Amino acid sequence: ACLEEIAFANGWLTKKELLIRSSLMSKNSYGQYLLQLIK
Incomplete structure (x- = not known):
C-alpha cells in the first residue's frame, strides 16, 4: 500500500x-x- 496515495485519495x-x-x-x-498521481 502507498500511504501517500491513500492520504491523497482521502483528502488528507x-x-x-x-x-x-x-x-x-x-x-x-x-x-x-x-x-503521476498529481497528473
Missing part, C-alpha cells in the same frame, strides 16, 4: 503536500509514481 494530503513529498523522492521510482 493536498496536491501541494503530495508534490513536496514526491519531489523529495523524485530520483526513484516511488517518487515518480507519486508525481
Whole structure:
C-alpha cells in the first residue's frame, strides 16, 4: 500500500503536500509514481 496515495485519495494530503513529498523522492521510482498521481 502507498500511504501517500491513500492520504491523497482521502483528502488528507493536498496536491501541494503530495508534490513536496514526491519531489523529495523524485530520483526513484516511488517518487515518480507519486508525481503521476498529481497528473
